[in-house]
Amino acid sequence: MVGSVHLSVSVPGFSCLGAQSSISTVLLRSDCVLYVRFGVVSFNCPHSLKIFCFSSHALADLPLGGIVDVPLAQTGEGIAECELLKWFVQEGDQIEEFQPICEVQSDKATIEITSRYKGRVAQILYVPGDIVKVGETLLQIVVEEAQVPTLTAVVSDNPSPTDDGFEKAVSLGSDPRKNSIGGVLSTPAVRHLAKQHGVDINDVLGTGKDGRILKEDVLKYAVQKEIVKDPSTSLTAGVEKQFLEGEEDQPSVSSVVGHDYEYEDKTVPLRGFQRAMVKSMSMAAKVPHFHYVDEINCDALMELKASFQDNNSDPDVKHTFLPLLIKSLSMALSKYPSMNSCFNESSLEVVLKGSHNIGIAMATPYGLVVPNIKNVQSLSILEITKELSRLQKMALGNKLDPVDIFGGTITLSNIGAIGGKFGSPLLNLPEVSIIAIGRIQKVPQFGDDGNLYPASIMTVNIGADHRVLDGATVARFCNEWKQFVEKPELLMLHMK
Amino acid sequence: MQRAWVSVKPRGRGGFAMGLPEARKLGIPLMNLVRFKGLPILQQLHLEERLLRTSSDNWCIINDGTDQPTIVMGISGKPAELLEIKSVLCDHIPVIRRFTGGGTVIVDPSTIFVTFICNKDAVPGLQPYPRPIMSWSEQIYNKVFQGIGDFHLRENDYVFGNHKFGGNAQSITKNRWIHHTSFLWDYEVRSMAYLKLPERAPEYRLHCVKEAKQVSWRRNLCDLSSNIKHASWVDFTRYSNQYKARDHLEFICRMKDFMPRSIFVDRSVEATKTHFLLRSTESENIEAHSGTKFCHSTRLLTKQELEAAAFAAPSEGALSQPCSL
Numbered sequence: 001m002v003g004s005v006h007l008s009v010s011v012p013g014f015s016c017l018g019a020q021s022s023i024s025t026v027l028l029r030s031d032c033v034l035y036v037r038f039g040v041v042s043f044n045c046p047h048s049l050k051i052f053c054f055s056s057h058a059l060a061d062l063p064l065g066g067i068v069d070v071p072l073a074q075t076g077e078g079i080a081e082c083e084l085l086k087w088f089v090q091e092g093d094q095i096e097e098f099q100p101i102c103e104v105q106s107d108k109a110t111i112e113i114t115s116r117y118k119g120r121v122a123q124i125l126y127v128p129g130d131i132v133k134v135g136e137t138l139l140q141i142v143v144e145e146a147q148v149p150t151l152t153a154v155v156s157d158n159p160s161p162t163d164d165g166f167e168k169a170v171s172l173g174s175d176p177r178k179n180s181i182g183g184v185l186s187t188p189a190v191r192h193l194a195k196q197h198g199v200d201i202n203d204v205l206g207t208g209k210d211g212r213i214l215k216e217d218v219l220k221y222a223v224q225k226e227i228v229k230d231p232s233t234s235l236t237a238g239v240e241k242q243f244l245e246g247e248e249d250q251p252s253v254s255s256v257v258g259h260d261y262e263y264e265d266k267t268v269p270l271r272g273f274q275r276a277m278v279k280s281m282s283m284a285a286k287v288p289h290f291h292y293v294d295e296i297n298c299d300a301l302m303e304l305k306a307s308f309q310d311n312n313s314d315p316d317v318k319h320t321f322l323p324l325l326i327k328s329l330s331m332a333l334s335k336y337p338s339m340n341s342c343f344n345e346s347s348l349e350v351v352l353k354g355s356h357n358i359g360i361a362m363a364t365p366y367g368l369v370v371p372n373i374k375n376v377q378s379l380s381i382l383e384i385t386k387e388l389s390r391l392q393k394m395a396l397g398n399k400l401d402p403v404d405i406f407g408g409t410i411t412l413s414n415i416g417a418i419g420g421k422f423g424s425p426l427l428n429l430p431e432v433s434i435i436a437i438g439r440i441q442k443v444p445q446f447g448d449d450g451n452l453y454p455a456s457i458m459t460v461n462i463g464a465d466h467r468v469l470d471g472a473t474v475a476r477f478c479n480e481w482k483q484f485v486e487k488p489e490l491l492m493l494h495m496k
Numbered sequence: 497m498q499r500a501w502v503s504v505k506p507r508g509r510g511g512f513a514m515g516l517p518e519a520r521k522l523g524i525p526l527m528n529l530v531r532f533k534g535l536p537i538l539q540q541l542h543l544e545e546r547l548l549r550t551s552s553d554n555w556c557i558i559n560d561g562t563d564q565p566t567i568v569m570g571i572s573g574k575p576a577e578l579l580e581i582k583s584v585l586c587d588h589i590p591v592i593r594r595f596t597g598g599g600t601v602i603v604d605p606s607t608i609f610v611t612f613i614c615n616k617d618a619v620p621g622l623q624p625y626p627r628p629i630m631s632w633s634e635q636i637y638n639k640v641f642q643g644i645g646d647f648h649l650r651e652n653d654y655v656f657g658n659h660k661f662g663g664n665a666q667s668i669t670k671n672r673w674i675h676h677t678s679f680l681w682d683y684e685v686r687s688m689a690y691l692k693l694p695e696r697a698p699e700y701r702l703h704c705v706k707e708a709k710q711v712s713w714r715r716n717l718c719d720l721s722s723n724i725k726h727a728s729w730v731d732f733t734r735y736s737n738q739y740k741a742r743d744h745l746e747f748i749c750r751m752k753d754f755m756p757r758s759i760f761v762d763r764s765v766e767a768t769k770t771h772f773l774l775r776s777t778e779s780e781n782i783e784a785h786s787g788t789k790f791c792h793s794t795r796l797l798t799k800q801e802l803e804a805a806a807f808a809a810p811s812e813g814a815l816s817q818p819c820s821l
Contacts, residue, residue: 079626079627083572085571085572098670100669100670105570105571105572105597106597106626107597107598107626107652108570108596108597108598108599108626108630108652108664108665108666109596109597109598109626109629109665109666109667109668110571110595110596110597110666110667110668111625111626111667111668112668112669112670114670129572342621344620344621347620401648401649401650403631403634403648403649406631430621
């Protein structure tokens, strides 16, 4: 894939070896899923496992046998599978790091997949026309051939010449089924089925294209060898289904309904917003955050909201606190534009965004999503109220437009709507700040006269990118915002 | 090849034409603008593929209409699934399989083509993946259609409201990407009859089509029964295809209803200038850019291939009547 690979770990139970940007080996807890930027590797194995990662740096700990599984990496949000169009390499080829190895198609785009390893192609697992799910192994590469003395690569006869390599045909030699490294042509699902039935896949006669071994071939062989009685058992359907859902463990038999069925593990593949969250939070965890916490007196805010509601003649409009907080936030951003910026790591530049596109984190049945209200600096509180309502409705119906999600410059997370005093939010990259607001709580406070009065207090936690923002800036920004919330009449000073 | 539009080249300091190093110093990536009128779509696609794979410059190609109606399928398009092959063969419509992904379109002299070919770091902060590039293109066209119609990017289509007027396709290589669009300026209803409705439709279309389909199905049956009493089998096919075309029409619209042609092209150029320093280039200069031998994958499907596809497809095979009456 183009671009660098960063391995981010945000799930407890991990220990990472090596530098943050050149991790070669990660030890996983048995029930953990590791999401790798541009790739998905999922596991469900009974023991701690050394996994194979792809890295642009020389590996200190090479996997056993020197064979690396290269999966189809994530090529875009929401893309779960791609069609394999063509291979640029064939088994036995020596390939360089970043060399294009194949082309896939996802929806509207053809995409070249590049190798992250230098090595020799050991085995190609799909043929053009196959649909490959993201995360499935595309091919295997031998990284350190010397470590695998018994390995013999497949060298094809006379690969067809091309001008620049794009038209290389995949030629598997005269008899791929007899390859000594087990280079038979079959999908991982079929290999797993063979393993399940205790069948050596090299002994199976393939009836698919180019001698490809199909599921039926394995079952037929197993029946012939009297390994199974009935090849059409629902066990196989359960195996394939589970495999496609990402489990590589010994599958439980889904067709056998046990008396403890309700206690069985349930695998939930992460899709859509949930999958996007895995990716975005993993990247955000790499950024050095600092959190600034403060309390805001919301007495005036509550009075203002009540006044809006009492004087509201539009039945479709419901006034809440958020639009007031959003507008006052925008006012404060005008004075502290660095809080409304994006950090470009590669060029070490901070882009001070002109528009205040304030994102509002929303918990929906489909997962966490952060649509943003564009150009808040130019909107009235009423317009913000209506736009917020529209976004909430769209989010609940999973009908948000990409435009609504793209282009945010700062995020507000009203976790208090659900509960809690405050949270420690993670940045919504590439933004540099995020604000989590807790529930407004009535607490006793001392007045200037020394007496106790009830006050509606809201705790806020501002998470900021410490590479770009310092504590003083965030503190001053928060004071400015707090002033507008506690004394909303000051907003009128800036009214145009 | 049609002559490209010629404009004055922008001058940098000292009076010399600004090249890539100078543009970089200003922090603006340079982009070559090439304009054609009536360039055959096959030539356009060949040029685009060559520039994507062998050039290291950024390019914007605008083709104001192609020379004749042509069907263009995506890289993995299967004629049997996507086309009414019998009609296509009878009417001798050329069918091209292009090098980018995506769906099938029928283009003609009224179609406007806009293509961006960029290095992966040409647009700062833009990740070279399908979705970000698609969203970036929406930013460009937001400026073009500002204040005109309810323009959106809906999944992968450009729409006014819920009606598509622009289709997109992309190809992303190791260091570069291409995003090209065919804009439905105008279309002939009968042209749509050559295309089958795709099995995979965008979400936004399903809601519109579902209800429309039920209405049109009933209407089709009534119309057909009143028209085909004494018609031949081929006539029946033509009639039924025309009514099938109505399904396509349920979700597309004509761009000419929203904006004059020249205004669209001018605005697109202006919008592109907000991201790039445009340098108009003559088509002859493009040949000089690349001496690398190149084998493109975009090609015209042969009649034999289409006939074989028609034979293999069960529904098409049943309608095995001769083309000439």
